[in-house]
Structure formats: C-alpha cells, structure tokens
Amino acid sequence: MKKSVLIALVLISLALQACQSAGVKGEQNAVSASRARSLDDLVYKPINTDIPKTKRVVLNNGMVVHLMPYHELPLFSVASMIRVGAIFEPEDKTGLAMLTGATIRSGxxxxxxxxxxxxxxxxxxxxxxTSIGAESGSASLSVLSKDTDKGLEIFADVLxxxxxxxxxFxxxxxRMLDGISRQNDSPTGAANRELLKLIYKGSVYGRYPTIETVTxxxxxxxxxxxxxxxxxxxVMLGVTGDYDESAIISKxxxxxxxxxxxxxxxxxVAPVVEKFDGGVYLVDKKIPQSVIRMGHLAGRKTDPDYQTLRVxxxxxxxxxxxSRLVKSVRVDRGLAYSVWAYTSGGRRELGRFMAGAETKASSTAExxxxxxxxxxxxxxxPVTDEELKMAKDxxxxxxxxxFDRPAKIMGQRMILDYYGYPKDYLxxxxxxxxAVTKEDIMRVAAKRLHPDGLKIVIIGDPEKFDMALSKFGKVTKLKLKDYGAPRR
Known part of the structure; x- marks a missing residue:
C-alpha cells in the first residue's frame, strides 16, 4: 500500500514538472517570437563610410598645413613630410640622408x-x-594638449x-656602421636586400650604405x-589632436x-629601366633552412589596374x-611555415612584385x-567565384x-598631397x-607577372638541395661581404 502511494506521488510530481516545463517553454517561445519581431522592426542609422578630409592651409612662408582636430583625448600631434630623400644623395655618400635625419633631432x-x-x-x-627615407623626410611632435605651445616651440626649433x-653625430x-657590420646576421634580411639590389640594379633605389660610404x-x-x-x-605639416583651428594657424x-x-x-634621378631578365642568385651558407626570395619590377599605385593587382x-x-600559395606549399605539403607573394606599388617610381618562403634545404627546388x-x-x-568574393571582402x-585613427587618416591625406595623387583616390x-572581375585578374596577371623574368635569390646549403637550381635559369653565385668589426 505504501509502495503504491509512493509511486503515485512520484508520477504526480513528474506530471506537474512536465506541465511547468511546457508552460515555461511556451513562454520562452512567445518571448523569442516577440523579440524576433522586435528585431525585424528595428531601424538602424546607416553606417557612415565616408573618409574624413583634412583642411589644407598654406602659411605665409610657403609651408603646407593639413588640419584635422580631434577632441576626444587631450593630445596634440604634428607629423611632417619633407621633400628630401636618399635618392638625392651622392652615390659615394650613400647613407648621408639617413645619417642627417638621425642627427637633426638627436643633436x-x-x-x-x-x-x-x-x-x-x-x-x-x-x-x-626626425628621419629621412628614400623619397621623403619626416619630423613629428607628440605632446599633451596642455603643452601645445611648448611643444611647437621645440618642434620648430629642431626643424x-x-x-x-x-x-x-x-x-x-x-650605430650605422655597427648595423652594416651585422646586416648579414639575418639570412632573411640579407635575402630581401640582395633581391632589391638586383631588381633595382643601376638605380638609386638599388643602393645601400656600406662601411666605405658611411665612413x-x-x-x-x-x-x-x-x-x-x-x-x-x-615642408608639409599634418596637425591632429585637441586644438582650435584658427588659434593653431596663428601659433x-x-x-x-x-x-x-x-x-x-x-x-x-635616372628613371628605373623596366626589364625582366630573370636568373638564379645563390648565396652558399651552411644553414639547415633555405631562404627563398624572388621578384621583379611592378607598376605604380596610380596605375589603372593597381586595384586588380591587389585582388x-x-x-x-x-x-x-x-591564398593559393599557402594551400599548395604549407597546407597540402607541409613544406614551409610562411609562404607569400604581393605587389608593392611604387609612388614616385616603379614598384616590385615579390614572393618568398623559408623551407628545409632538401625541399628548396620543390x-x-x-x-x-x-x-x-x-x-x-580564371580564379573561382569563391576566391574572387573572399579576396574582395x-x-x-x-x-x-x-582610417581607424585620426593620425592614420592624416597620413594618407598627406601622402596623396605629397605625391600629387588624384583627390578622389581614396x-x-x-x-x-x-568592380574587379575574374577576367580582369587573368588579363592583368598575364600582363604584370613574368615567371621567366623573376630574379630568384636563395641563401642556403646547395649540397643539401633536392635538385639543381639551373632548371630555373642561369645560376650566379653571390658572396655576402664579411665586414668584420666596423671601422669608427
């Protein structure tokens, strides 16, 4: 009797729980449906994707100034682009621009x-x-907005x-001499440098400082x-941060x-001569991993097909x-951790297309x-529809x-002005x-990529290579200079 009563009580309890659960689920479903209807009814403000513009002003002495106030933080910054560069230094003084840029501020x-x-x-x-690169110099100021006046005084005095x-000095x-003496310690750095010297051979863009020129x-x-x-x-200035426009011009x-x-x-400055004479350039170095770099000249960022090249x-x-290279070399075969290719469009001069990887010596040629x-x-x-969509996205x-920070926006606007890009470039x-299509990619790739014109630089141990490199073209041996301790 007691057992029957106990069983009955358990069944009643389970039935009540089931009813409660059904009720809760019903309420949850009703709430979910209500929320779904509410979300569908929501109206969102359109996202503003317009790229902010700067205000351009010319000072009485001819300096160009770009203004972009930003009052969210109590900071004040000035960036500058100066029409100077290593391309204007004498060949026998290669490194002069870099050394000048380093000592303007530090001195x-x-x-x-x-x-x-x-x-x-x-x-x-x-x-x-302050610093000076290949095609431009730069000087920058960063202070709290309360120190704007003091910062500007120092900045102007330095310039x-x-x-x-x-x-x-x-x-x-x-420091520069010490850096040169150590520049071959990194095989990847040495391979990149030697490739660029070959791509831009005979041009100021292919020159690098040496112990002799810096000394x-x-x-x-x-x-x-x-x-x-x-x-x-x-000099072109770009001013961002917490300031009043009219007051800053007076300052x-x-x-x-x-x-x-x-x-x-x-x-x-002699123009870069566009030619595609490929070849293999080997640096014999007894290391377990080969560093592979290849490339040739490419176009400018203002070329009509540059966006197609990006895709x-x-x-x-x-x-x-x-990407196809990662899938082929890394994912499918496990031959390299990093493999890549890209086009770096030139601004003043021709750019370059480069590809590279690092792999064990026994898979170098593969x-x-x-x-x-x-x-x-x-x-x-043709590329696939999926590849095209993924690349565009x-x-x-x-x-x-x-353009996620005012300083980045300012930098882009200044570059456009400095190089004379179309105003609507961005x-x-x-x-x-x-607008890029599959047909565009194949057409531009056929025009811009030259597999037989690639200069291929390899730093590695040829005794461990899987096959002779001569299958890729004439092999020229390169010897990296052993500078030893820098002369000071």
Missing part, C-alpha cells in the same frame, strides 16, 4: 644642447623625432636650427645636405616666422590561409617550382583599419576593388 638645437632637449621633452612627456652636435655614425661622411656633409633641402616651402605662423631659404635644385595578390599569396607554377596558373586560369573589410578605391 639638439643651436639654443638647446641635446641633453637639455632630451630632459625637457621627458619632463613634459613629449617626443620629437629650423639643428645644432648637429659632434658627439651625437659620431654616435649616430657608429666617408663628415659632419659638414650632413650640415650641407640639411641646409639644401630643409626650407619651409619643402604655427608665429613659431615658423622668418624661416626662409631658396628652393633647392634637385639632382637628376590578385590576395588570391595568390597575400590572403593568409585562403618550393621554388611550386611558387612559380602558382604564378603561372593565375596568369592562365578581405580587402574591403580591412580598408577601414587604414574615395574611389573600394568601388574599383568591387
């Missing part, structure tokens, strides 16, 4: 010794930096009145190089008042695990063959990250990417 100013300048900037948590302290020179540079060379090119009409006019100089006469790059070797075969395939076979979705970029 202090006429009125402020370098140590005092360092301490002053540290006290206000600010920074001023206008560098001291070129002898000790700081010697220190910068010693010959004097502090007088640096002073003359600075004096020739650092004039106000050669800039004040700190740069009286700065003047003759417009420099630039030495002629092609993503499919071929720039799209990570979705990897070279796989890379070349994928380059040939994209020239002769990748480029478009990452495009926004070029605004039309995405539409041009989306």
């Amino acid at each position: 202090g100013t006429v009125s402020t010794p370098p140590d005092i300048l360092d301490e002053t900037l540290e006290f206000i948590s600010g920074s001023v930096e 206008r009145n560098p001291r070129f302290d002898q000790d700081r 010697e220190l910068a020179k010693a 010959s540079i004097t502090i007088d060379d640096v002073k003359k190089f600075y004096a020739k090119y650092f004039v106000p009409q050669n 800039l006019e004040k700190v740069f008042k009286g700065w003047k100089g003759p417009t420099p006469r630039y030495p002629p 092609m790059d993503d499919i071929l070797g720039g799209g990570g695990f979705s 990897v070279i063959g796989l890379i070349k075969s994928e380059i040939e395939r994209i020239r002769t076979e 990748s480029i478009i979705n990452s495009f926004i990250f070029v 605004e039309t970029y995405r539409d041009k990417v989306m």
Whole structure:
C-alpha cells in the first residue's frame, strides 16, 4: 500500500514538472517570437563610410598645413613630410640622408644642447623625432594638449636650427656602421636586400650604405645636405589632436616666422629601366633552412589596374590561409611555415612584385617550382567565384583599419598631397576593388607577372638541395661581404 502511494506521488510530481516545463517553454517561445519581431522592426542609422578630409592651409612662408582636430583625448600631434630623400644623395655618400635625419633631432638645437632637449621633452612627456627615407623626410611632435605651445616651440626649433652636435653625430655614425657590420646576421634580411639590389640594379633605389660610404661622411656633409633641402616651402605639416583651428594657424605662423631659404635644385634621378631578365642568385651558407626570395619590377599605385593587382595578390599569396600559395606549399605539403607573394606599388617610381618562403634545404627546388607554377596558373586560369568574393571582402573589410585613427587618416591625406595623387583616390578605391572581375585578374596577371623574368635569390646549403637550381635559369653565385668589426 505504501509502495503504491509512493509511486503515485512520484508520477504526480513528474506530471506537474512536465506541465511547468511546457508552460515555461511556451513562454520562452512567445518571448523569442516577440523579440524576433522586435528585431525585424528595428531601424538602424546607416553606417557612415565616408573618409574624413583634412583642411589644407598654406602659411605665409610657403609651408603646407593639413588640419584635422580631434577632441576626444587631450593630445596634440604634428607629423611632417619633407621633400628630401636618399635618392638625392651622392652615390659615394650613400647613407648621408639617413645619417642627417638621425642627427637633426638627436643633436639638439643651436639654443638647446641635446641633453637639455632630451630632459625637457621627458619632463613634459613629449617626443620629437626626425628621419629621412628614400623619397621623403619626416619630423613629428607628440605632446599633451596642455603643452601645445611648448611643444611647437621645440618642434620648430629642431626643424629650423639643428645644432648637429659632434658627439651625437659620431654616435649616430657608429650605430650605422655597427648595423652594416651585422646586416648579414639575418639570412632573411640579407635575402630581401640582395633581391632589391638586383631588381633595382643601376638605380638609386638599388643602393645601400656600406662601411666605405658611411665612413666617408663628415659632419659638414650632413650640415650641407640639411641646409639644401630643409626650407619651409619643402615642408608639409599634418596637425591632429585637441586644438582650435584658427588659434593653431596663428601659433604655427608665429613659431615658423622668418624661416626662409631658396628652393633647392634637385639632382637628376635616372628613371628605373623596366626589364625582366630573370636568373638564379645563390648565396652558399651552411644553414639547415633555405631562404627563398624572388621578384621583379611592378607598376605604380596610380596605375589603372593597381586595384586588380591587389585582388590578385590576395588570391595568390597575400590572403593568409585562403591564398593559393599557402594551400599548395604549407597546407597540402607541409613544406614551409610562411609562404607569400604581393605587389608593392611604387609612388614616385616603379614598384616590385615579390614572393618568398623559408623551407628545409632538401625541399628548396620543390618550393621554388611550386611558387612559380602558382604564378603561372593565375596568369592562365580564371580564379573561382569563391576566391574572387573572399579576396574582395578581405580587402574591403580591412580598408577601414587604414582610417581607424585620426593620425592614420592624416597620413594618407598627406601622402596623396605629397605625391600629387588624384583627390578622389581614396574615395574611389573600394568601388574599383568591387568592380574587379575574374577576367580582369587573368588579363592583368598575364600582363604584370613574368615567371621567366623573376630574379630568384636563395641563401642556403646547395649540397643539401633536392635538385639543381639551373632548371630555373642561369645560376650566379653571390658572396655576402664579411665586414668584420666596423671601422669608427
């Protein structure tokens, strides 16, 4: 009897739980349906994908200024592009531009010794930096907005009145010499450098500083190089941060008042000669892994087919695990951890197409063959609809990250102005990417990629290679210079 009652109670309890569960589920389903209807009824504000523009102003002394206030943080920044570069330095003084850029800031100013300048900037948590690259120089200022006036005074003083302290010059020179003496310690760095020297052979873009050229540079060379090119009409400023537009122009006019100089006469820079004479260049080095780099000249960022090349790059070797090279070399065969290919469009001059990988010595030739075969395939076979869509989406979705901070937007706007790009270059970029077709990719790849014109640089142990490299072209041996300890 007791057992029957117990069983009955258990059954009643289970029935009640089932009813409650059904009720809860019914309520949940009703809520879910209600929420679904509510979400469908929501109206979202359209996302603004317009790229902000800067305000362009020209100061009385000829300096161009781009303005983009940003009041979210109490910071103030100035970036600059200066019409100078290593392409204008004498060949026997290669490294002069880089050394000049390093010592403008580090050497202090006429009125402020370098140590005092360092301490002053540290006290206000600010920074001023200068450098000179291949086609342009740069100077930057970063301070808290409350120190804007002090920061501008220091920044203008550095640009206008560098001291070129002898000790700081010697220190910068010693560091450069030390860097040159160690430049072959990294096989990947050496391979990249040697490939670029071959691609741009006979051009200023193929020159690199040596112990001899840097040793010959004097502090007088640096002073003359600075004096020739650092004039106000050669300087473009980009001002971002927490400031008032009208007030900042007055402040800039004040700190740069009286700065003047003759417009420099630039030495002629011979154009890069476009030719595609391939070959294999071997650096014999007893290391277990081969470093492979290959490439040839490419076009400019302003070429009509540049966006098509960007989509092609993503499919071929720039799209990570979705790219053909990664799938062929890494995923399918496990021959390399990193394998890639991309086109770096030139701004002033021709750019370059490059591909590369690192693999064990015994698969060196196999990897070279796989890379070349994928380059040939994209020239002769249409890409798939899926590949095309994935590449476009990748480029478009990452495009926004070029403009996620005011400083990045400013940098892009300044580059367009500096090189004279079309004003709508950025605004039309995405539409041009989306307009690319499969036929466009095959047409442009056939025109721009030259598998037989690739210069192939390998650093590795030829005794362990899987086959002779001569199957890829004439083999030329390269010897990396052993500089030993730098001469100072």
